[in-house]
Amino acid sequence: MKNFYLLMLCCFALVHTTFAQQLKSPDQKFQMEFSLQSDGTPVYSLNYKGKVVVKPSKLGLELKNDAKSLLNDFTISDTKTSTFDEVWKPVWGEVASIRNHYNELVVTLNQKVSERQLIIRFRLFDDGLGFRYEFPAQKNLTYFVIKEERSQFAMAGNHTAFWLPGDYDTQEYDYTTSKLSEIRGLTTKATTENVSQKTFSPTGVQTSLMMKTADGLYINLHEAALINYSCMHLNLDDKNMIFESWLTPDANGDKGYMQAPDHSPWRTIMVSDNATEILSSKMTLNLNDPCKIEDTSWIKPVKYVGVWWEMITGKSSWAYTDDFSTVQLGVTNYDKSKPNGKHGANTANVKKYIDFAATHGFDAVLVEGWNEGWEDWFGQFKDYVFDFVTPYPDFDVKGIRDYAKSKGVKMIMHHETSGSTRNYERHMDKAYQFMKDNGYDAVKSGYVGPILPRGENHYNQWTVNHYQYAIEKAADYKIMVNAHEAIRPTGICRTYPNLIGNESARGTEYQAFGGSKPNHVTILPFTRLIGGPMDYTPGIFEMDISKLNPGNTSHLNSTLANQLALYVTMYSPLQMAADLPENYMRFADAFQFIKDVAIDWSDSKYLEAEPGEYISVARKAKGTNNWFIGNVNGETARVSNITFDFLEKGKKYEATIYADAKDAHYKTNPQAYNIRKIKVNNKSKLSQFSAPGGGYAISVIEIK
Structure with a gap:
């Protein structure tokens, strides 16, 4: 039966x-x-x-x-x-x-x-x-x-x-x-x-x-x-x-x-x-096709600073003037307007960032709000928003180009499209040639707001094809692309490695818009980063945004040590030190890790992880025997236990540990950290406290 x-x-x-x-x-x-x-x-x-x-x-x-x-x-x-x-x-x-x-x-x-x-x-x-x-x-x-x-x-x-x-x-x-x-x-x-x-x-x-x-x-x-x-x-x-x-x-x-x-x-x-x-x-x-760019020698990882966070927090503005309720490029005469006194992308301010980058070993400086049109850029389904080549009166393109070159610093162009993809394609060749003529090898593009033509969406076939067109066109001009508000990545950076970064997720800017959950950065590597690197813009040391802009009461849900760890846990060949230079000088000893950490790696070891709770990663800097370790932690304090068995046998290293203090907490005491040095080898182990919303960062340098 x-x-x-x-x-x-x-x-x-x-x-x-x-x-x-x-x-x-x-x-x-x-x-x-x-x-x-x-x-x-x-x-x-x-x-x-x-x-x-x-x-x-x-x-x-x-x-x-x-x-x-x-x-x-x-x-x-x-x-x-x-x-x-x-x-x-x-x-x-x-x-x-x-x-x-x-x-x-x-x-x-x-x-x-x-x-x-x-x-x-x-x-x-x-x-x-x-x-x-x-x-x-x-x-x-x-x-x-x-x-x-x-x-x-x-x-x-x-x-x-x-x-x-x-x-x-x-x-x-x-x-x-x-x-x-x-x-x-x-x-x-x-x-x-x-x-x-x-x-x-x-x-x-x-x-x-x-x-x-x-x-x-x-x-x-x-x-x-x-x-x-x-x-x-x-x-x-x-x-x-x-x-x-x-x-x-x-x-x-x-x-x-x-x-x-x-x-x-x-x-x-x-x-x-x-x-x-x-x-x-x-x-x-x-699952992506091999690289289609024959000569990739011009594609290089970039560590940068920029005129950005001061606008995000409201300390300064993208717009040059408050005189106009509406502007039309080629018609509006900015030379006859009164500067609002808050415009961040002015020549003197940009030169300060260039000096800071040169002094501290950064590759490049990003400047947003340099071009005409920001007074009237969003929310009107406006097609001809920017032309991507006409600077405001207080932004000296050639002068900044020459000054940056004299300091050994590259400039990163910013192209905000306001979602008007047709307008961007209309101007793309001219804009990319303008970049090359003025020494810009990388562009940060943006797609804030509803997509034009009307009715299209950020993620449908037509717009996906636009993003791809921009990447391939940029490759023709030997330009690297960092696309914000674009389609989430799906590994296309293998085929077109000039796509060195995307945003396409909730980045650090939202910490100035009311905050993100403290476990956000323990989830992103399991989700958004599966398809490619993110321009997360870490490195914020001043968590109380009201100190930059009294009208903004936002607070970062992160400790300072957590911000350091992000340079390792949030992998990207494009990493920004996003805070203001003066805040880095207040915490110069912690800033040293951002200066030291590599952005291109020959090996990576994920030491421990649990989505939503914690991630610990060790990465070996390409061309060296040095490693960097990052740990980010979620809402609950814990002790992270790691081993150094990834280190080369027979070698000795000095580990500099940037860690949460025992009383650190993302809400009540985010800037509490300590720094200590220990000697380690491949048999060493470490038990390290991570605060709520905290973490730690370690540089592991071979002792010659």
Whole structure:
């Protein structure tokens, strides 16, 4: 009787699915299965070390004005498996070389009635799964419009998630930590005010989505190689715990205009039972194409200061004058206006920053608010906002260029588009040539406010293509790009390493807008940084913003030691010392760490991590035998225990430890820190206190 029931169970399974195609990771810890349901619907599942990560989940795309779409009625016409293993060297990065090792399954599907073909490509790494849809050239699928992608991620439980509300226009929210089942009830509270936002569902969330299961698995859902496609969000069926892809629409509500041959971005699922392995994963980069820039010698990591924080806090202004209620470039005569006395980007002030950079070994100076138009730049759906080449009367472009050059300091250009992408493209060649003519090798671009043309969103296909156009055009001029308010990164910096930074998340500026949660920086490396580095702009030493601007009562939810640690834990080849020079001089001994810390690395070791609670990282400075360590801590004080076994055997080092004092607290005593020096080697251990919202930073210098 038992065998009879087993036989019937097998027959029942065969009715609902075809024979499953299996794929294992190189280390055999992952197993993926692919099959077709009885109606020809593609389905996949994923296990890790015998534990279910993704239950059987449907794949496919719904097409506009197409009765069949690409959802079902498929048969398998071909399957191919292969193995790939290479080592490649990034232009800059957390490590000097990256191994790209995966097993691949390529499934070719034929749709019987429409006689169309769809390919689904799976790559299984030792750290997770990537899959994408491919649309080969064919007679019956040429031009088509995506109504919605229907990729599912069926979770095996009610996991704890670290999430942002699903939004077409911003990622600049604090993270909410909750069970999946609680998202619906918390979305309204989690959707805090932003200058441009458009949420779409009470259970919609953004990628990169970090989760933890009850039995200790860490799961991350994201995408890689987002090119010519709309950004993917996730919408949760909270009754069945199934996430489904939700693409960003355009002004018409359409979610993608495609022409075969083409393919989607990769959908990624990272899994580990150790949180540090999520942080160290290079899967997102590996799913992107190799570098397309032949000569990369001009792409260099940058440590910079800038005329920025004084405007963010309200101490000074971007605008030159208060005389005009509205301005028109080429018509408004700034020479006849009265300066407001608050304009930060004036020649004398900028030279002070150049002097500071030269004295303390910084590579560059960023200046915002240097160009005409800031009096009337936001909120009017204004197309012709800036021309990116005309300075205010008090900003001497040539004089500053020559002064910076004489001091051995580079200048970083600022291009705020006010969301007017058409205007930026209209001026881009002229603006980039202006930069090269005046010695600017890097640009910080911004996309604050609603996107123009009207109705487009920050994350839909049209605007994603604009961001890519800007990166590629900049590469033609040998310009590095740091894009703010743009699409969240998906590893494209491998293909175009002149993309040396993005914001695309809630950065330090929000500490001057009311503050971020003290655990914010313990989540970002698990989420936003999965796709690439962030220009987080750390290094704020004066936490009481009212001391810069009495009208601003904001307070940083961070200790000073935490701010130092961010230079290590928030990886980026573009790092800013964001505070005012005078505040660094008040704490000159702590400022020494910012001066010393490297920004390009040959190796990185994630020592301990728990999303939302703490992260400790050690990184080896490229071309040296020196290491730097950073620890950031969340809301609860703890003792961090690390070992120095990553140090070279037989070598001795001096470790300078910048740590929270015992009474430090992000709210009540943020500037309490101490500095001490100890001798260490590869057998040394350290137990170090981290305050609430605190942390520590360590420079580990080889003793010659």
